Amino acid sequence: MKRTLQSIDAPATPLFAAGAVALIAATYGLARLGYGLFLPAFSAAFALSPAVGGLLASGTSVLYCAAALAGFRYAPTRPRLMTLLAGTTAALGSAGIASAPGTAFFAGSVLIAGLGAGFASPALVELVQRNVGSGKQKKFQSVVNSGTGFGVVAAGTLALAAGSSWRLAWGLIAVITLAAMIAVLRADTSASTSISGGDGGRGSGGGSGAASDAQAHAVSLRKLRRPIAAAFIFGAGSAAVWVHGRLLLQEQGGMPTAATAAAWVALGLGGGAAVLTAPWLARHAVGTTWRVTVLAVAAATGTFAVAPDIVILSFAASALFGLAYTSATSVLIIWASQVSASSAAGTSVLFISLVLGQSAGSALTGALIEAAGFGSAFVAAAACTAGALGFAPRRGEPR
Structure with missing residues (x-):
């Protein structure tokens, strides 16, 4: 370029x-x-x-x-x-x-x-x-x-x-x-x-340039295999809060509709506060930032499961989820820029995987809610989120 x-x-x-x-x-x-x-x-x-x-x-x-x-x-x-x-x-x-x-x-x-x-x-x-x-x-x-x-x-x-x-x-x-x-x-x-x-x-270049671009994208996709899997699993686990979180707070926690909307404002404030994590994300290796942010999302999801009727904890979990989720998606962008020939193309692939994971996770969480209740479904979602840690970069991979 x-x-x-x-x-x-x-x-x-x-x-x-x-x-x-x-x-x-x-x-x-x-x-x-x-x-x-x-x-x-x-x-x-x-x-x-x-x-x-x-x-x-x-x-x-x-x-x-x-x-x-x-x-x-x-x-x-x-x-x-x-x-x-x-x-x-x-x-x-x-x-x-x-x-x-x-x-x-x-x-x-x-x-x-x-x-x-x-x-x-x-x-x-x-x-x-x-x-x-x-x-x-x-x-x-x-x-x-x-x-x-x-x-x-x-x-x-x-x-x-x-x-x-x-x-x-x-x-x-x-x-x-x-x-x-x-x-x-x-x-x-x-x-x-x-x-x-x-x-x-x-x-546009000639034929050899097009072949080089195709080869570069193929190499990038091979390097993206681990973050693609990580994004999909993370998306599947995080879907519980995004899709069913307000219903959990309302039906299991007994919150009125206005209070659950306020909890989502707290979630958004947490997401906005992720701007403060930008220097930390830039200084540390992707493996470190991925592990910390994914664990925080899993912890927030688990808190939804065990304490939906405790307003302070529910609001704190909402804010933590927003902060950690947004930071984790920033890690995916940084990860893509380090292993892909094109940061924009790599980000597209990882976000597609993330959304596909959320689509699958929302359906599976809904089925679990009907079969075993909100608590069990959200505990399973927290465990699924933590499963994304298994695809963190190996030692020596991108910083």
Whole structure:
């Protein structure tokens, strides 16, 4: 990838930093994860059955993977296009939810809104590499990734404040998403400082160049086998809290709906606080940071299982889960950058594995809840999460 030294070493502008964090917050925390927080209001407005609500959630996961696959293919060379798609799909979907006249239109809008997150991560991983000096990239990637937590806080706050005015809330989400996308595209300096043509990326090259790219990706995929397995198992275990956590607090802990939404605000605050872990993640080896963050997620999940009726512990577990989960996904981004020929493509692969694991884990946890109860299901989820430790980097692998 041919860029001038100025574009490699120039510090990212405050506008780029704020826009990148906001775009992750909007596409992940609001447009994608906000669906679950607003599901009670959606179900009342459109007479959604639990089965239909679950199918829509699964559908967003499938389309997320499709968008992330597009990111795998195009983000290394066309990150601005992927950024445009991220913001446009999330904003259009959110606007569609806000204005939906009926169930079919609403369902289609939910699916479109979920696409944005799949485009966003690989696009921003690449843009961070192009706009941030190499010595600060690991820290900056973690800072941007913490935007998910801020988005969850915003979604929880909107769910509490909006009440029956959920259409206004989702119209606001659309506006926030568009503003964040525009900020990133305006602040990105890589296109103007690029020597080669195209979207600030590589030239197309000849046949031998294409063969070299294919060979490099094959090598990268072999090196990604351990983090792919780790991401899948981690996703399967963490799904219990994301999908069934509020129901556990409500049914087993006896919390009112407003209190469980507040617990999710605490989860989001924990996720936002992951920005404070960025220097620690950048200084330590991936093996160390992966083990610590995965163990913390497992501990938080286990706390949900054993103390759902103790409000202080439940809120603390929510905050710890948000902090550790967001930090763990930052570790996956750093891990991908160290073993993959393309950080953007590697991140796409690992996040697809993560989401596929969450899809499988949510279904298995639901089945366990029906068969053995919430406590046993969440203990099993905590054990599954801890199982991801078995695929941590071996000694001597990336730092």
